[in-house]
Amino acid sequence: MIKAQGYAAQNAQSGLAPFAFDRRDPGDHDVVIQILYCGVCHSDIHQVRGEWGNSTFPMVPGHEIVGRVTRKGKGVTKFREGDLVGVGCFVDSCRECGSCKEGTEQFCTGGMVLTYNGVERDGKTPTFGGYSDVIVTDENYVLRVPEGIDPAAAAPLLCAGITTYSPLRHWKVSPGQRVGVVGLGGLGHMGVKFAASFGAEVTVISTSARKEADARRLGASQFLVSSDPSAMAKAMGSFDFILDTVSAMHDVNALLGLLRRDGTIVLVGAPEKPLPIAAFGLVMGRKTLAGSLIGGIAETQEMLDYCGEKGITSDVEVIPMQQINEAYDRTVKGDVRYRFVIDMKSVSV
Amino acid sequence: MIKAQGYAAQNAQSGLAPFAFDRRDPGDHDVVIQILYCGVCHSDIHQVRGEWGNSTFPMVPGHEIVGRVTRKGKGVTKFREGDLVGVGCFVDSCRECGSCKEGTEQFCTGGMVLTYNGVERDGKTPTFGGYSDVIVTDENYVLRVPEGIDPAAAAPLLCAGITTYSPLRHWKVSPGQRVGVVGLGGLGHMGVKFAASFGAEVTVISTSARKEADARRLGASQFLVSSDPSAMAKAMGSFDFILDTVSAMHDVNALLGLLRRDGTIVLVGAPEKPLPIAAFGLVMGRKTLAGSLIGGIAETQEMLDYCGEKGITSDVEVIPMQQINEAYDRTVKGDVRYRFVIDMKSVSV
Structure with missing residues (x-):
């Protein structure tokens, strides 16, 4: 060495x-x-x-x-x-x-x-x-x-930890809330762990059913396949908060439909091209689309201390x-x- | 009769x-x-x-x-x-x-x-x-x-009154905040009156300078011509809240650039086609794009009572x-x- x-x-x-x-x-x-x-x-x-x-x-x-x-x-x-x-x-x-x-x-x-x-x-x-x-x-x-x-x-x-911890804290994800995590990668798997540890009822929203067992092991209680129209229709209007970790182009309007009134989607990935957003999907239900970027030094320390206390790692x-x-x-x-x-x-x- | x-x-x-x-x-x-x-x-x-x-x-x-x-x-x-x-x-x-x-x-x-x-x-x-x-x-x-x-x-x-009153109240526009109102029409002119009456420092953001005198008469202290690149550049990062009343297609990304950190744009108009939104513009500065639709009965009554008290009409x-x-x-x-x-x-x- x-x-x-x-x-x-x-x-x-x-x-x-x-x-x-x-x-x-x-x-x-x-x-x-x-x-x-x-x-x-x-x-x-x-x-x-x-x-x-x-x-x-x-x-x-x-x-x-x-x-x-x-x-x-x-x-x-x-x-x-x-x-x-x-x-x-x-x-x-x-x-x-x-x-x-x-x-x-x-x-x-x-x-x-x-x-x-x-x-x-x-x-x-x-x-x-x-x-x-x-x-x-x-x-x-x-x-x-x-x-x-x-x-x-x-x-x-x-990076992956604070990027997901910060928006979940900033938008006050709390026990009993229904939280969706879109994409189960480096960021998403941390989002699931944190949201579940905050007491939320977590659903992983993914294009394929392949990762369902993993999602549940990480703390999700439900799994929603976004390519399944009937499952998506059934889930309409049911989420308080969605953490969207996907950096590729994807249908954010469909995700807005999953929110209940006053619900929030936070993007932590940034697709290269602009996302087409239907204003109607924000206006109906007074919904919010926001973004979040890593976190400050004090909040990163808070997150690490929390991880130490709860035994959370990647x-x-x-x-x-x-x-x-x-x-x-x-x-x-x-x-x-x-x-x-x-x-x-x-x-x- | x-x-x-x-x-x-x-x-x-x-x-x-x-x-x-x-x-x-x-x-x-x-x-x-x-x-x-x-x-x-x-x-x-x-x-x-x-x-x-x-x-x-x-x-x-x-x-x-x-x-x-x-x-x-x-x-x-x-x-x-x-x-x-x-x-x-x-x-x-x-x-x-x-x-x-x-x-x-x-x-x-x-x-x-x-x-x-x-x-x-x-x-x-x-x-x-x-x-x-x-x-x-x-x-x-x-x-x-x-x-x-x-x-x-x-x-x-x-309609025009409650559509603008409700988001200004919901997002807690308050004295000293810098508020932009985009579009000075039926909705916009009420947005200016309400935001000014709440103590905000109001800027009308409009494609042309034609309405500046009116904007000031209605309560705006500043006027920003959105088609003037140097004026827009100077105003970057300076608004706490923007009420966007425009129903035609327009550049919401430029408006996002006008927000300071944790700022919010609320759409009360709904352009027919999806608006292209650059995720980066939300992620940098933890900004919010939201929508709002008229208001509930109790809030509409609150607005009318407020208008009676303050002498606000259209x-x-x-x-x-x-x-x-x-x-x-x-x-x-x-x-x-x-x-x-x-x-x-x-x-x-």
């Missing part, structure tokens, strides 16, 4: 080309994190393959990071060496705008710094992510990971780095239950 | 063909209303011209009705002869579903009975609306109109029935400030 001490020099000598980017020496408020595990998010694949048109190379992907603090700047107060910590989708923000001050740094109007494929607040230094041995991050953007949970299975909480398949390309192909095909996580021990083998 | 007593027989004898439909004799809970004024809603034109494909003829349009009670059934407890009253878009509902019980009869799942072009709860008797001398309506679907306000200018409150152009065709043509062209109202004295001239 690569040791984090002397990491910059060591990286330069390691011969592991993809990981040989210099990192900054830790500033006063930085912690140096030896990465143990990093989840594979579908967005990594889009970025690596240049599908979103904004990729910059060289790139080190990965924003579902769990590791241990190995060193810290002299001004660091929140963490000590040895602490189990996480880093999610962003590593800095302006800290001055309304969003930053209100704990929704993901909407920073001054410019959130993405964990990778981004630029530091100096406007030029590229950021590199979690498919690596080490990351250096300002302590204010580092999360505490509860010691009681499996660190590999905790990694996806930093269902993961741990892989060595050497299998990353195969993992990408399988992720694109939906052939993963439900998240690949890279074991960073593999990078020094 | 046609007297309401013996109205059924009198209608049969009146020779006024369009008004010669029999009405039921008042049941125990019915009030007989001599109609004084009826507003001309754009939906009347769609229905009369068969543009929505569900028109049934003969038809008596009109659902912005103000009149006086001339007779009542023996079980009526809420009204007395001589009371100034109103009837809006519906005259009955199932009274048993959750929506009815919670005072949102406009979303009755058992079947709201529309004031015209609808069918009574017996499933067969057609309903006839307010372009008439008399209407007979169950007291539970009749509103009390404050005596202090101009009854002609109060008529549009029954800006109207009162016409005799004989000018209805010209009024329709002018309404379609947007050439009315801001609502035609038919004076029913004209039907007996």
Whole structure:
């Protein structure tokens, strides 16, 4: 295993080309994190393959990071060496705008710094992510990971977890509500776990019946096949809240029909093309279509603490780095239950 | 003027063909209303011209009705002869579903009975609306109109008024909020008046600068020309709430860009074709797109009482029935400030 001490020099000598980017020496408020595990998010694949048109190379992907603090700047107060910590989708923000001050740094109007494929607040230094041995991050953007949970299975909480936890909390999903989760992938399976743990009656809404047993095992009490017109007709007007995790084009108007009066659909995936939305489907029943993006630092910490308390983690398949390309192909095909996580021990083998 | 007593027989004898439909004799809970004024809603034109494909003829349009009670059934407890009253878009509902019980009869799942072009709860008797001398309506679907306000200018409150009041209340528009009103027509001008009276800082958002002076007179403190890219760019991220009254196709994504984080757009018009909505515009900033439809009976009464207290009415152009065709043509062209109202004295001239 690569040791984090002397990491910059060591990286330069390691011969592991993809990981040989210099990192900054830790500033006063930085912690140096030896990465143990990093989840594979579908967005990594889009970025690596240049599908979103904004990729910059060289790139080190990965924003579902769990590791241990190995060193810290002299001004660091929140963490000590040895602490189990996480880093999610962003590593800095302006800290001055309304969003930053209100704990929704993901909407920073001054410019959130993405964990990778981004630029530091100096406007030029590229950021590199979690498919690596080490990351250096300002302590204010580092999360505490509860010691009681499996660190590999905790990694996806930093993106898939908070992306689904945040809207369920923001729209106050509560016991007895009927909640639909559309799509049972990396995000959806976490949505089911959280919504069920909040006491909601959860239905997985999926194009095929294939995942029904899994849905029930994860906490769903019902399963609705969206390609079955009679099942859809029977379910009309019955949901308080629908969490829509699908990034491909799909029929949101049909989902609006599933809501009862004053119900809400929240999109956490973003299909590339605009979705055609019939205004009538919103007007009749005073329904809401909204969006949500990851979560702020405080809420991400709240989510991790909640997971520690309830024993909630992701269902993961741990892989060595050497299998990353195969993992990408399988992720694109939906052939993963439900998240690949890279074991960073593999990078020094 | 046609007297309401013996109205059924009198209608049969009146020779006024369009008004010669029999009405039921008042049941125990019915009030007989001599109609004084009826507003001309754009939906009347769609229905009369068969543009929505569900028109049934003969038809008596009109659902912005103000009149006086001339007779009542023996079980009526809420009204007395001589009371100034109103009837809006519906005259009955199932009274048993959750929506009815919670005072949102406009979303009755058992079947709201529309004031015209609808069918009574017996499933067969057609309903006839307010372009008439008399209407007979169950007291539970009749509103009390404050005596202090101009009854002609109060008529549009029954549809245009409640359609804009309800979402502004439901989404808790409050002092200091920045509110946009898109479209300055029959609905929009009421939206401006209500939002301003609630203490919001109101901006009218319109395709042309033509209506700016009027917008300011109605209570707007700012005017935004949506066809001016630089003005739109400057206004990005600045609105808490946008009331969108436009029924034609328009760019809702541009409006989403005007919202600040956690902002809401509510559609009260329903364009015929689906609106293309970019999910990204909802996800970034956790924004909401919702719809709203008129309001329930209790809320409509609350709105009328509020209007009486604050002296709020519609800006109207009162016409005799004989000018209805010209009024329709002018309404379609947007050439009315801001609502035609038919004076029913004209039907007996």
